[in-house]
Amino acid sequence: MSTALPRPYRFHVGASWAGKPQPPKSRKLIGSPFASDSEIGRWRDHVLSRPNGGLGTHIGEDFFYIQEMRSQSGVSLGIADGVGGWTDSGVDPSLFSQALMYHAHRYARLGWAGEPEIDPTQDYEERQQVEGWELTPMECMDLAHGGVLRERDVAAGSSTACIVNLNASSGQLRAANLGDSGFCVIRSSQVIHFQQPQTHFFNCPKQLAKLPRSARLRGGACSDAASEADNVSMKLRDGDLVILFTDGLSDNVFPTELIQICSLVARQYTHAPPSTKFPVGQAQGEPYNFVREDEDAHVQTMAERIISYATLCMHNKKRVSPFERAAAREGMYFRGGKIDDVTVIVALIRETL
Numbered sequence: 001m002s003t004a005l006p007r008p009y010r011f012h013v014g015a016s017w018a019g020k021p022q023p024p025k026s027r028k029l030i031g032s033p034f035a036s037d038s039e040i041g042r043w044r045d046h047v048l049s050r051p052n053g054g055l056g057t058h059i060g061e062d063f064f065y066i067q068e069m070r071s072q073s074g075v076s077l078g079i080a081d082g083v084g085g086w087t088d089s090g091v092d093p094s095l096f097s098q099a100l101m102y103h104a105h106r107y108a109r110l111g112w113a114g115e116p117e118i119d120p121t122q123d124y125e126e127r128q129q130v131e132g133w134e135l136t137p138m139e140c141m142d143l144a145h146g147g148v149l150r151e152r153d154v155a156a157g158s159s160t161a162c163i164v165n166l167n168a169s170s171g172q173l174r175a176a177n178l179g180d181s182g183f184c185v186i187r188s189s190q191v192i193h194f195q196q197p198q199t200h201f202f203n204c205p206k207q208l209a210k211l212p213r214s215a216r217l218r219g220g221a222c223s224d225a226a227s228e229a230d231n232v233s234m235k236l237r238d239g240d241l242v243i244l245f246t247d248g249l250s251d252n253v254f255p256t257e258l259i260q261i262c263s264l265v266a267r268q269y270t271h272a273p274p275s276t277k278f279p280v281g282q283a284q285g286e287p288y289n290f291v292r293e294d295e296d297a298h299v300q301t302m303a304e305r306i307i308s309y310a311t312l313c314m315h316n317k318k319r320v321s322p323f324e325r326a327a328a329r330e331g332m333y334f335r336g337g338k339i340d341d342v343t344v345i346v347a348l349i350r351e352t353l
């Protein structure tokens with residue numbers, strides 16, 4: 001049941017990704033990728049059909065979702081990074097992260113970004129038909145984890161997770177972050193929030209996991225609950241940028257560099273004439289229109305530029321990276337960028353009333 005209440009906030013969202021070089025085909029892994037005719041496989045292919053600026057569809061062990069919530073009450077964004085260490089035990093880490101994001105998007109679609117809204121212009125009987133429940137990011141993460149535990153096609157695995165809900169009525173951001181993926185908020189060319197990673201020890205993030213008894217693990221594995229996630233709530237303003245990322249970005253790109261990239265793209269779109277030619281999806285024959293307005297193209301370009309820069313940085317051994325500095329603080333030696341999968345989601349907030 002949809003209400004007639006106005007939505008003072010609108011969100012323009014873009015995403016981009018780049019997977020690190022694929023592992024040797026000779027490596028034998030438990031299970032196989034989700035079939036394209038399966039429910040998760042169809043959804044995965046739909047997500048990867050988004051425009052990606054020629055960077056390809058290979059996303060590696062990362063995955064994400066962008067989902068409008070019930071009755072257009074808001075938008076839910078999620079990002080996950082499958083823990084690559086599982087490959088040493090013969091487990092494909094990408095299955096866990098894909099299944100986790102699939103179930104998170106499924107619950108986000110049914111939940112409200114805030115309390116279920118009662119429209120005073122509707123009759124009493126119509127008000128009684130308003131269904132659903134307020135879904136917090138931590139609850140969404142927990143429900144999605146439960147969905148993965150029930151998936152027969154996911155034998156084992158683990159993943160970090162970051163889920164952000166944007167409320168279209170109040171402009172409120174609520175987030176839950178477990179592990180070393182995360183998000184930041186940029187306002188007026190300043191980072192006003194940068195999510196700090198959760199780790200057990202250096203380079204071992206907190207993570208949701210599936211640990212069947214039959215799995216033969218090398219070196220052990222970590223398993224954390226969604227209730228251990230860091231929770232964040234803040235009010236957004238017109239023009240704010242919310243950027244979700246996996247550690248492939250935060251290990252290679254400094255926050256000040258994110259600001260510079262976003263500012264350069266913003267100036268480019270400020271001085272460029274309006275365009276009606278928007279990027280199209282990569283899947284042939286798919287009628288998906290992910291980019292409908294100039295501001296959608298704006299944030300999509302930001303996401304692609306960020307990914308391109310992160311990819312350059314991770315292959316540069318002469319440049320000091322955030323990961324190199326973090327390793328030095330732990331008394332470890334590491335030089336240059338860290339090669340990894342990298343995924344980002346960029347959301348631009350606009351006040352409409």
